[in-house]
Every structure is written in C-alpha cells, then in structure tokens.
Amino acid sequence: MAYFDSASSAPLHPVARQALLASLDEGWADPARLYREGRRARILLDAAREAAASAVGCRPDELVFTSSGTRAVHRGIAGALAGRRRVGAHLVVSAVEHSSVLHAAESHESAGGTVTEVGVDRTGRVAPDAYEKALRADTALACLQSANHEVGTEQPVADVAQVCGEAGVPLLVDAAQSLGWGPVAGDWSLLTASAHKWGGPPGVGMLAVRKGVRFAPQGPADERESGRAPGFENIPAVVAAAASLRAVQQEAVAEAARLRALVDRIRTRVPRLVPDVEVVGDPLRRLPHLVTFSCLYVDGETLLHALDRAGFSVSSGSSCTSSTLTPSHVLRAMGVLSEGNVRVSLPPGTAEEDLERFLSVLPDTVRDVRERLGAPSAAAANGATATAPTTAGAEEAALTVDSLGKRCPIPVIELAKVIGDVPVGAVVAVLSDDEAARLDIPAWCEMREQEYVGERAGDGGTAYLVRRRA
Amino acid sequence: MAYFDSASSAPLHPVARQALLASLDEGWADPARLYREGRRARILLDAAREAAASAVGCRPDELVFTSSGTRAVHRGIAGALAGRRRVGAHLVVSAVEHSSVLHAAESHESAGGTVTEVGVDRTGRVAPDAYEKALRADTALACLQSANHEVGTEQPVADVAQVCGEAGVPLLVDAAQSLGWGPVAGDWSLLTASAHKWGGPPGVGMLAVRKGVRFAPQGPADERESGRAPGFENIPAVVAAAASLRAVQQEAVAEAARLRALVDRIRTRVPRLVPDVEVVGDPLRRLPHLVTFSCLYVDGETLLHALDRAGFSVSSGSSCTSSTLTPSHVLRAMGVLSEGNVRVSLPPGTAEEDLERFLSVLPDTVRDVRERLGAPSAAAANGATATAPTTAGAEEAALTVDSLGKRCPIPVIELAKVIGDVPVGAVVAVLSDDEAARLDIPAWCEMREQEYVGERAGDGGTAYLVRRRA
Numbered sequence: 001m002a003y004f005d006s007a008s009s010a011p012l013h014p015v016a017r018q019a020l021l022a023s024l025d026e027g028w029a030d031p032a033r034l035y036r037e038g039r040r041a042r043i044l045l046d047a048a049r050e051a052a053a054s055a056v057g058c059r060p061d062e063l064v065f066t067s068s069g070t071r072a073v074h075r076g077i078a079g080a081l082a083g084r085r086r087v088g089a090h091l092v093v094s095a096v097e098h099s100s101v102l103h104a105a106e107s108h109e110s111a112g113g114t115v116t117e118v119g120v121d122r123t124g125r126v127a128p129d130a131y132e133k134a135l136r137a138d139t140a141l142a143c144l145q146s147a148n149h150e151v152g153t154e155q156p157v158a159d160v161a162q163v164c165g166e167a168g169v170p171l172l173v174d175a176a177q178s179l180g181w182g183p184v185a186g187d188w189s190l191l192t193a194s195a196h197k198w199g200g201p202p203g204v205g206m207l208a209v210r211k212g213v214r215f216a217p218q219g220p221a222d223e224r225e226s227g228r229a230p231g232f233e234n235i236p237a238v239v240a241a242a243a244s245l246r247a248v249q250q251e252a253v254a255e256a257a258r259l260r261a262l263v264d265r266i267r268t269r270v271p272r273l274v275p276d277v278e279v280v281g282d283p284l285r286r287l288p289h290l291v292t293f294s295c296l297y298v299d300g301e302t303l304l305h306a307l308d309r310a311g312f313s314v315s316s317g318s319s320c321t322s323s324t325l326t327p328s329h330v331l332r333a334m335g336v337l338s339e340g341n342v343r344v345s346l347p348p349g350t351a352e353e354d355l356e357r358f359l360s361v362l363p364d365t366v367r368d369v370r371e372r373l374g375a376p377s378a379a380a381a382n383g384a385t386a387t388a389p390t391t392a393g394a395e396e397a398a399l400t401v402d403s404l405g406k407r408c409p410i411p412v413i414e415l416a417k418v419i420g421d422v423p424v425g426a427v428v429a430v431l432s433d434d435e436a437a438r439l440d441i442p443a444w445c446e447m448r449e450q451e452y453v454g455e456r457a458g459d460g461g462t463a464y465l466v467r468r469r470a
Numbered sequence: 471m472a473y474f475d476s477a478s479s480a481p482l483h484p485v486a487r488q489a490l491l492a493s494l495d496e497g498w499a500d501p502a503r504l505y506r507e508g509r510r511a512r513i514l515l516d517a518a519r520e521a522a523a524s525a526v527g528c529r530p531d532e533l534v535f536t537s538s539g540t541r542a543v544h545r546g547i548a549g550a551l552a553g554r555r556r557v558g559a560h561l562v563v564s565a566v567e568h569s570s571v572l573h574a575a576e577s578h579e580s581a582g583g584t585v586t587e588v589g590v591d592r593t594g595r596v597a598p599d600a601y602e603k604a605l606r607a608d609t610a611l612a613c614l615q616s617a618n619h620e621v622g623t624e625q626p627v628a629d630v631a632q633v634c635g636e637a638g639v640p641l642l643v644d645a646a647q648s649l650g651w652g653p654v655a656g657d658w659s660l661l662t663a664s665a666h667k668w669g670g671p672p673g674v675g676m677l678a679v680r681k682g683v684r685f686a687p688q689g690p691a692d693e694r695e696s697g698r699a700p701g702f703e704n705i706p707a708v709v710a711a712a713a714s715l716r717a718v719q720q721e722a723v724a725e726a727a728r729l730r731a732l733v734d735r736i737r738t739r740v741p742r743l744v745p746d747v748e749v750v751g752d753p754l755r756r757l758p759h760l761v762t763f764s765c766l767y768v769d770g771e772t773l774l775h776a777l778d779r780a781g782f783s784v785s786s787g788s789s790c791t792s793s794t795l796t797p798s799h800v801l802r803a804m805g806v807l808s809e810g811n812v813r814v815s816l817p818p819g820t821a822e823e824d825l826e827r828f829l830s831v832l833p834d835t836v837r838d839v840r841e842r843l844g845a846p847s848a849a850a851a852n853g854a855t856a857t858a859p860t861t862a863g864a865e866e867a868a869l870t871v872d873s874l875g876k877r878c879p880i881p882v883i884e885l886a887k888v889i890g891d892v893p894v895g896a897v898v899a900v901l902s903d904d905e906a907a908r909l910d911i912p913a914w915c916e917m918r919e920q921e922y923v924g925e926r927a928g929d930g931g932t933a934y935l936v937r938r939r940a
Contacts, residue, residue, distance in 0.1 A: 003507055008500045009702065017494060024487060028672065030478045034774055035783035037473055067537030067673060068701030074690050100700075103690035196702060202498065203537060203673040203704035219689075220544050220573035230570075231538030232479065232666060234673035237707070304504050313505035 001311045002354035006197075007149055007177060007290055007345035008315055013199030016244035020201055020236050027235030032224075045235050048242040055245045056175075056191060057183035058208045064225040065204060065238045069176045069194025072205035073100040075217065075228060076172055076190050080141045081108060083214030084170070088138020089113035094126045094155070095333035096148050098174055102329070105143075114138075123282040124153035124334045131160045135167045142171050146178040150317050150330040150343055151281030152290035154178070158186030170213050177287060180248045181256055189213045195241035198248045199348070203234050204241035248348065255348045256288035262355050263291045266344060273363045278447055280336045290345040292317070294331070295366050296444060297375030297413045298340025306369060307342075310361045317341045318408065318436070327408070327436045337443035338436055339409040340366070373409065376416045397429035397465060398422040404460050408436035412444050415466060419450065424468050427453060433461035441466065471781045472824035476667075477619055477647060477760055477815035478785055483669030486714035490671055490706050497705030502694075515705050518712040525715045526645075526661060527653035528678045534695040535674060535708045539646045539664025542675035543570040545687065545698060546642055546660050550611045551578060553684030554640070558608020559583035564596045564625070565803035566618050568644055572799070575613075584608075593752040594623035594804045602633045609639045616648040620787050620800040620813055621751030622760035624648070628656030640683050647757060650718045651726055659683045665711035668718045669818070673704050674711040718818065725818045726758035732825050733761045736814060743833045748917055750806045760815040762787070764801070765836050766914060767845030767883045768810025776835045777812075782828055787811045788878065788906070797878070797906045807913035808906055809879040810836070843879065846886045867899035867935060868892040874930050878906035882914050885936060889920065894938050897923060903931035911936065 003011065012020075027044045029037035046060075053060040066072040081091060093105050095117045105115045116134045118126050131142060142164050147154045157173055164171040170189030178184065180198030184191060190213060195204035207228060209215050215228070222230030263286075271277050276296035295303065300318025307314055317328025318341040327338035346355070399422050403411035411432040422428055430441060438455065441464040445452035453465035473481065482490075497514045499507035516530075523530040536542040551561060563575050565587045575585045586604045588596050601612060612634050617624045627643055634641040640659030648654065650668030654661060660683060665674035677698060679685050685698070692700030733756075741747050746766035765773065770788025777784055787798025788811040797808035816825070869892050873881035881902040892898055900911060908925065911934040915922035923935035 001506075003499075003505075005500075005503065005505070005507075008503060009498055011498050012494055020494075021491075024482055024490075024671075028479055028481050028666065029473075029783075030475075033475065033478060033783070033785060034771070035473075035475070035778045036471075037475075037783055067541065067704075070692060070701040071537065074700065100690065100692070103692060107690040194702065196498065201494075201704075201706070202702055203707055205701070220570065220577040222540060222570070222573060230544060231540040231675070232664065232672055234537075234671075234707075236671070237673055237704075301504070308505045313499075313503070313507055315503060 002350070002358065003313045004344045004346055004350070004358070005313050005315045006347035007343065009196050009202070010199040010347050012201060013244040013247060015247040016200050016240040019243035020240035023236040023239040027239060031233055031235065041235050044239050045233060048235070048239045051242040051246055052206060053208070055183065055242070055249055056179070056193070056206065056208050058191070058210065062210055063206060063208045064228045065233065065241070066207055066229040067203055067205060067231060067234065069192060069197070069205040070100040071229070072192035072194070072207040073098070073174060074104050076192050076207045076209070077101065077104040077108070077141065077143065078218040079209070079215045079228065080170055080172060080190055080213065081113065082216035082218050084140035087140050088136070090136050090139040091115045092118060092131065092134045092139055092142040094118045094120060094144055096120050096124055096330045097143060097145055098149055098176065101143050101145070101174055120333050122334055122336060124148050124151045124280070124330060125282055125285070126155055126160065128156050128159035128163050132163045135164065135169055139167070139169045142169050144171060144173060146173055146175040146184045147287045148281070148330060149177045150328055151292045151334070152287040153282040154285045154287065157184055157188065161186040161188050180245065181252050181288065182249060195237070195245070198245055200241035200244045201237045203237045251348060259346050259348070259350065260288040262346060262350065262352065263289060265355065265359065266291045269359055270362065273359065274366050276447065278337045278443070280331070280334060289347070290343065292341065292343045294337035295340030295342070296337065296447065297370050297373060297409050297416065298366055299369060299373060299409055300339065300341050302369050302372070303340055303342065303366065306365045307361070310365060312358055312361070315343045317343065327439050332439050335439070335443070337440055337447065339412060339440045373413055375409070375413045396427065397463070398426035400429040400431060400463070403430055403432040403434070403437070405433065407434050408440055411437045412440050415441065415444065416448070419466065419468050422468050424470060427465050427467045429458070429463040429465050431458045431461050431463050437464055438462065472820070472828065473783045474814045474816055474820070474828070475783050475785045476817035477813065479666050479672070480669040480817050482671060483714040483717060485717040486670050486710040489713035490710035493706040493709040497709060501703055501705065511705050514709050515703060518705070518709045521712040521716055522676060523678070525653065525712070525719055526649070526663070526676065526678050528661070528680065532680055533676060533678045534698045535703065536677055536699040537673055537675060537701060537704065539662060539667070539675040540570040541699070542662035542664070542677040543568070543644060544574050546662050546677045546679070547571065547574040547578070547611065547613065548688040549679070549685045549698065550640055550642060550660055550683065551583065552686035552688050554610035557610050558606070560606050560609040561585045562588060562601065562604045562609055562612040564588045564590060564614055566590050566594055566800045567613060567615055568619055568646065571613050571615070571644055590803050592804055592806060594618050594621045594750070594800060595752055595755070596625055596630070598626050598629035598633050601630045605634065605637045605639055609637070611642060612639050613642045613644065616643050616645040616654045617757045618751070618800060619647045620798055621762045621804070622757040623752040624755045624757065627654055627658065631656040631658050650715065651722045651758065652719060665707070665715070668715055670711035670714045671707045673707045721818060729816050729818070729820065730758040732816060732820065732822065733759060735825065735829065736761045739829055740832065743829065744836050746917065748807045748913070750801070750804060759817070760813065762811065762813045764807035765810030765812070766807065766917065767840050767843060767879050767886065768836055769839060769843060769879055770809065770811050772839050772842070773810055773812065773836065776839060777831070780831045780835060782831070785813045787813065797909050802909050805909070805913070807910055807917065809882060809910045843883055845879070845883045866897065867933070868896035870899040870901060870933070873900055873902040873904070873907070875903065877904050878910055881907045882910050885911065885914065886918070889936065889938055892938050894940060897935050897937045899928070899933040899935050901928045901931050901933050907934055908932065
C-alpha cells in the first residue's frame with residue numbers, strides 16, 4: 001500500500017500532529033480578548049505568523065492565515081485587483097494555473113474584467129516574454145504558479161516577476177506545490193500557499209502581500225487577520241501549519257535529492273516498460289517529487305482503480321476520472337495526451353521498494369486495461385516508422401469511424417485499429433462527441449507519427465481528420 | 471481561575487478532541503479521489519454531515535461545512551440574496567445581529583442593495599410584527615439570530631419565520647449561540663452556525679439551505695461542498711464538530727437547567743451586591759448560560775483587567791474595550807447602559823463554587839475601579855428618589871460640564887458629580903466627543919430617574935442635556 005498523491009494532499013507530518021495537539025488546549029480562545037486565555041491564544045498566533053513568514057521569506061505583518069489555499073487565492077486575487085481598480089481591470093494568468101486561480105479569473109471576467117491567458121510550451125512552462133507581451137497599460141495583476149500541480153514543471157517566476165516589476169504590475173505567485181521545498185525566489189508581490197500540501201493540517205492557507213502592494217479586501221468587512229481573512233482564527237491548525245512548514249523545509253534539500261532520483265527512475269523506465277507512453281512535463285526544471293505520464297488506449301479511471309487494487313494511490317488528469325468529462329486543462333494547454341493519464345507525487349519518506357513495486361506492477365496493469373478495452377496490440381500498432389511527410393491532398397476522408405457516444409480512450413483505440421486499413425496518404429475521419437478526443441487524437445498523431453489534419457463539424461459531433469503517413 | 475466567556479469561544483469539548491485525534495489519520499486525503507485514502511475521507515465526511523444535519527434538523531444534502539461561522543453567514547446571505555435577485559435587492563436584518571450579519575448587510579448596501587434594520591425593545595427582542603412591517607415586495611431575504619450573543623435574549627424565530635413564510639421571503643437564522651442547546655424551532659429557510667461556540671474545534675462553520683430555497687453561490691466557482699463552500703475540506707475538524715454537537719445537545723437539557731439557575735443567581739444578586747448596576751436582556755426568554763450587566767461609573771476595560779487578575783475571564787461591550795471606541799451596537803439598539811459592561815457566559819460544567827467566588831469578588835472589584843476613577847459614592851449618588859416629572863422649561867443649561875477628550879465612563883461620572891449643584895428643574899449640559907456618551911447619558915438618566923432632555927451640537931462635540939428631577 002503506497003500513497004503516491006501528495007500533490008493532492010499529504011498525510012499529516014509528525015511535527016504538525018505534535019504542534020496541533022500541543023496547541024488545542026492553549027489556542028481555542030479568541031486572540032482579540034484581553035483575558036489570559038485570549039492572550040495565550042494571541043501569543044501562539046503571533047509565534048506561528050513569525051515562523052511562517054520566515055519560511056515564506058516575508059515580514060510577519062505581510063502574512064495572513066486563511067482557511068485554505070483556495071481562499072488565499074480567491075482573497076488575494078480579488079483584493080489585488082480591487083486595489084488597482086484605477087489602473088484597470090485586466091488580469092493575466094497562465095493557462096496552467098490551479099483551478100482556484102482560473103475560477104477567480106472567470107469570476108473577474110463575469111464581473112466585467114478582462115483576462116489574458118498566457119500559453120505554455122509542450123513541457124507546461126510559460127515564457128517570460130509571453131508575460132511581457134500580455135501586460136497592458138490597464139493590467140491590474142498577473143498570476144503565475146511557482147510550479148505546476150499536474151506535471152511538476154517549474155515556472156520562471158523570478159524572470160516573470162522582473163518583467164512585471166518593470167511594467168509596474170504586481171505578480172501573485174501560487175506557491176501551493178512548491179513552498180514545502182523552499183521559499184519562492186524572485187521579487188513577487190503576493191504569494192499564496194496551502195498547508196495540507198506540505199503535511200500541515202487541512203483548514204490553513206496563507207496569503208502574503210508585500211508592503212507597498214495596493215490591496216483592498218473584498219466582501220463583508222471583518223477585523224481579523226488585518227481585514228484580509230474573515231472568520232475566527234483556527235489557531236491550533238495555524239500553529240501546526242507553521243511548525244510543519246519549517247520542519248519540511250529543513251528536511252527539503254536531502255529529501256528533494258532522494259525523491260528526484262526516484263522520480264527519474266519513473267521518467268526513464270516507464271517508457272521502456274510500457275509501450276505507447278508519453279512522459280510529460282519538464283525533465284529537469286521540475287518539482288522533485290512529481291511526474292506525470294499518459295498511456296495510449298487506456299481509460300484513466302479504470303487504470304486508477306486497477307492501481308488502487310494493486311495498492312497504489314495516484315491521480316489522473318484524464319477526462320474519464322472527472323465528473324465534468326473534460327480532460328485536465330493543464331494537459332490540454334500543453335497539447336499532450338490526456339488519456340490513461342497518471343500523476344505520481346511522492347510524499348517525503350517514500351520508500352524505494354514501494355517505487356520499485358510500482359514499476360513492477362504498472363506494465364501488467366496497463367496491459368490488462370488495454371486488453372479489456374480491445375486496444376490494438378503494442379507490437380502491431382508500434383510497427384509504423386517515420387517517413388517523409390506526405391503532401392496535403394484532398395481532405396475527403398477515405399474512411400469515417402463513428403465514435404459518437406463513446407468516451408476516451410475508445411475513439412483513439414478505434415482510430416488506431418483502422419489507420420492501417422487506408423492507403424498511405426489517405427485520411428481517416430473520427431466522428432466523436434467526447435471533449436477528450438480534441439486533445440487525444442492530435443496527441444496520438446504526434447506519438448504515432450501520423451499527420452493530424454484538423455477538425456470540422458460533423459453530424460452529431462466533431463470529425464477529427466488524420467492522414468496516414470506510413 | 472474561571473473562564474466565563476463561552477459565548478466568545480468555548481474550550482474544546484472532550485468528544486471533539488477525541489474525534490479530532492481519531493480522524494487525523496483517516497481524514498487528511500482528498501474526499502473527491504477514488505483511491506482508498508480518498509474513499510476513507512469521504513466516508514468520514516458523509517458521516518459527519520449526517521450527524522450534523524440530524525442535530526440541526528435538516529437533510530444531509532441541505533447542509534454544507536464552511537471554514538467558520540462568519541463564512542457561513544457571508545456565503546449564506548450572499549447566495550440567498552443572489553438567488554432571489556429577480557425579486558429585488560431588499561434585505562431585512564435585526565439591529566442586534568452578530569457583526570458578521572451586519573457586515574454582510576453593509577456590503578450588500580454598498581453594492582447597491584437596500585437594508586432595513588428592525589429595532590428591538592429594551593430586552594433586546596424583536597417583535598414579529600416589526601418584521602412583518604419591514605417586508606416589502608422587493609425583499610429578497612430576512613435574517614434573524616436565534617438568540618443574542620451579547621445579552622442572551624431569545625428571538626421569536628418561529629413567529630418571524632411564519633411572517634416571512636406568508637410573505638414568501640426566506641428567513642436566514644444565525645444559530646451560532648443557540649445550536650449547542652438544541653435545534654432551532656420554526657420553519658426557517660437557511661441556518662448558520664459555528665462549531666467553536668459549542669466546544670467544537672475552530673475552523674468549522676455550518677450552512678443549511680432548505681430544499682426549494684433559491685440559492686446562487688457567489689464568488690469564484692468551486693466544486694466542493696455542493697459549490698457552496700470553496701476550499702479543501704477540513705475533515706478532521708468537521709468530524710470533531712459534528713461529534714461534539716451531538717454530545718453537547720445530549721447533555722443540553724440537564725446542563726441548561728443547572729446553568730440557568732446559576733445565571734439567575736447573577737441576575738438576582740449582582741444588583742443587590744453592587745450599587746448602580748443594570749442587568750440587561752430578557753430575564754426568562756434567554757440563553758441558559760449568558761447574562762450581561764452594566765456598572766455605572768466604571769471603565770469596562772479596567773474592570774475586565776481587574777477581574778482577569780482575580781481569575782475571571784469575561785467580556786464586555788463597553789466602548790473602552792474596543793479598538794473602535796464605539797459601544798456595542800447591541801446595547802445601543804436596546805438603549806441600555808454600555809459603560810462598565812460585563813458579559814458572563816458560563817461554559818458547560820461551570821462549577822457552582824467558581825460562580826460564588828465571582829459574586830464575592832465582583833463588589834470590591836467594581837468599587838476599586840470606581841474609586842480610582844473618582845466616581846461619586848453610591849450612597850450619595852443614590853439618595854435621589856423619584857418625583858413627579860418636572861414640566862419642560864427653558865433648554866438653557868444652568869451648568870455646562872466640559873468632558874471633551876474624555877472617554878467613558880468619565881463624562882457620566884462628571885455629570886453625576888454636578889447634578890446636585892443645580893436646582894431641581896434646571897438643566898446640565900455635558901459636552902462630550904465620546905460616542906459612548908450618546909448611549910450612556912440617557913441610560914444614566916433612566917437609572918437615576920433624571921430627565922434626559924436631548925442632545926444638540928456643541929463646540930467640538932455634542933452637548934447632552936439633562937434636567938435635574940430630584
């Protein structure tokens with residue numbers, strides 16, 4: 001039994017547990033009160049703020065505790081936008097931000113603001129000059145994560161902060177995935193984080209706002225946490241969050257090196273062990289503990305269940321595992337395969353044996369899922385070799401596959417089964433109403449060196465056109 | 471050492487502590503995940519919701535957990551107002567609601583909505599027909615607390631709910647102070663609560679929205695908690711909150727009777743033991759554990775410090791203890807004295823000896839504070855007896871007391887010192903720039919049976935006019 005989903009939530013760190021227990025009896029009173037129980041609570045809160053600020057790399061009076069990372073993001077973005085309302089209502093975000101950032105951006109847009117989404121390359125990384133181009137005279141705020149939560153790619157925060165600084169635009173950095181590994185470098189203006197990502201308790205987020213950054217808290221007034229985070233302070237959890245943050249940061253250098261090596265094993269060996277796999281994300285500039293790969297012809301949810309039965313807890317950005325039936329926006333922005341997607345994020349202390357066992361279990365697990373789905377066998381499907389690109393011919397499809405009503409990975413499996421039936425240079429049309437097909441068919445073409453021609457409206461769905469190249 | 475401020479925050483209930491510890495190891499994972507740790511977290515969350523809903527008296531799918539009572543109120547009011555946007559933007563609240571409700575109302579007003587504040591009688595109670603009068607064709611929502619947090623008076627929730635129901639207006643009940651004592655009677659539409667008020671952990675609020683009540687969550691979207699409470703679920707705290715709510719409700723009948731008797735001792739004996747005291751709030755229709763009284767010629771903050779040194783933790787609605795220098799809006803709405811205000815709220819299990827010790831310590835403590843402030847002696851000041859009202863004469867003040875720059879209770883003390891220096895029927899003007907004087911001078915007149923004539927603009931402040939009646 002191995003839990004490999006620490007990017008989603010990490011088990012409570014022993015230091016967090018200790019600090020929580022120790023402060024339950026001292027930290028329940030209202031820290032605004034003048035009596036002894038209130039003063040004791042105030043002392044705990046102040047000490048936690050000092051510790052957390054030092055771990056973030058800011059002043060204690062720049063940091064407030066919120067009730068979650070999501071709340072920190074929502075409050076931070078709303079307050080920073082309102083603080084610069086006179087400048088304008090333009091917001092810049094990357095296309096691969098956490099959903100809390102993107103939802104705040106949607107909310108801003110529906111309230112009349114404008115949003116520019118900066119794209120990423122195939123590793124999930126933004127380019128600083130893309131941020132530079134996105135900034136306008138009316139830009140109130142830019143947001144960029146420190147590292148991506150789905151593929152682990154580190155973002156060039158310091159460079160983007162410099163670009164923003166030169167334009168006079170504050171930069172909010174969502175550091176949820178990286179803060180446990182160390183403070184965020186660069187001259188950011190606002191920073192958000194979430195304690196349960198580093199083994200702190202749930203119920204604690206952090207929002208840092210540098211002195212001098214204009215900030216106008218939104219929503220009903222509240223005197224707590226400098227007016228930036230309404231609601232009674234959760235002091236035992238805040239104490240535990242701060243203590244565990246310092247503890248994990250102290251262990252970070254050694255543990256990062258160890259986990260980085262384990263993740264490298266996955267990055268290197270999974271493509272050798274499992275046919276038709278794409279490992280995504282930046283191989284070097286990445287979080288030490290996180291790797292994501294996608295398996296052609298595999299249903300992500302079925303694979304997750306199979307791995308769960310084998311004793312491994314991982315997550316997936318495949319559409320089939322989500323109630324919305326759309327693939328991960330991160331994988332989509334990167335333009336990589338989303339089907340059969342697996343994210344492995346190793347908690348500190350992950351045993352080497354567990355990782356090796358995962359590597360030994362994975363190939364058969366994937367093969368079983370593929371067999372059940374009737375996927376083309378790897379040997380047969382893998383036989384194609386690269387040839388010179390065919391010249392563009394007529395877009396008339398030689399063959400149309402009707403995949404209407406079928407969910408990922410079936411449309412791709414059906415495509416793979418028939419591509420050999422048409423002559424080289426001919427076009428296969430896959431008619432699908434599954435949102436994942438828009439991402440997975442081009443990704444399949446890239447992986448299998450077939451030519452993705454494009455899409456057009458079809459009867460009851462979209463026709464995705466693929467030209468056989470070999 | 472006795473903590474008598476459970477209305478502010480209660481120490482962790484043993485059941486809450488047990489449940490919290492038990493669920494720390496099971497409840498840290500993301501309940502939306504499909505693997506075993508996620509499923510375990512989901513089971514805990516579902517069970518907590520069942521338990522809490524049964525304690526509230528609603529269906530589990532009507533209840534969500536928020537990160538605090540304040541958040542429950544803010545989210546509840548915003549969502550209910552938005553859900554009935556087509557009906558109108560009129561909000562009705564009582565004048566004695568918790569600040570979280572009043573701040574949400576201010577926020578609604580500054581966004582273009584309208585708000586009617588329903589007043590209370592001298593016990594702090596609203597009249598159902600006052601709500602009836604306040605309702606309009608464009609009323610989107612009405613709010614009423616189940617019981618007041620500062621003076622303990624129970625509100626006629628069932629009657630107000632009926633009035634609202636007949637008008638087709640949903641009623642949101644802030645049950646923060648009463649839920650530990652039992653479910654709220656009556657046909658409310660929305661209900662909010664806060665776990666740390668009943669000995670649950672901090673970081674948990676509850677929002678119930680009855681089926682059929684129109685509700686449109688505001689702010690950035692989030693899929694958690696039916697879209698009504700963004701942010702990662704704090705499952706260990708939620709489990710502890712639900713378990714302790716059931717536990718305190720089970721103990722409620724016996725403990726309420728016991729604490730009610732202890733509070734009755736305060737209500738009866740404090741006015742006998744301490745001269746010039748006003749016990750406020752409804753003597754019968756009240757929370758079992760809470761009582762508030764105000765002491766003439768006393769600085770609330772000094773009294774709190776003195777009681778703290780004597781081993782008692784209580785709170786105060788006096789202006790002098792607040793950073794805003796305005797007296798409690800509750801006492802102001804009731805029109806009662808705010809100076810030297812003390813709120814005693816007994817946690818379950820309060821020992822009789824502690825209460826007796828409080829009663830034995832209080833008289834000397836108040837006397838010491840009065841002496842230090844140079845207050846008129848009780849005997850001398852208490853000599854006046856009621857006479858027939860004097861007829862209104864010239865408003866010309868026979869004597870003006872300049873209390874500019876002096877904080878409560880000094881203006882009242884200076885008034886009390888000179889009232890005997892003017893003839894019966896003559897007027898004393900107290901010139902003050904302290905906001906508390908507006909409340910405390912009329913309240914002093916009522917207590918001392920002098921005639922409060924009114925106020926007029928004075929040089930550098932307000933002149934409060936008092937006619938000597940005896």
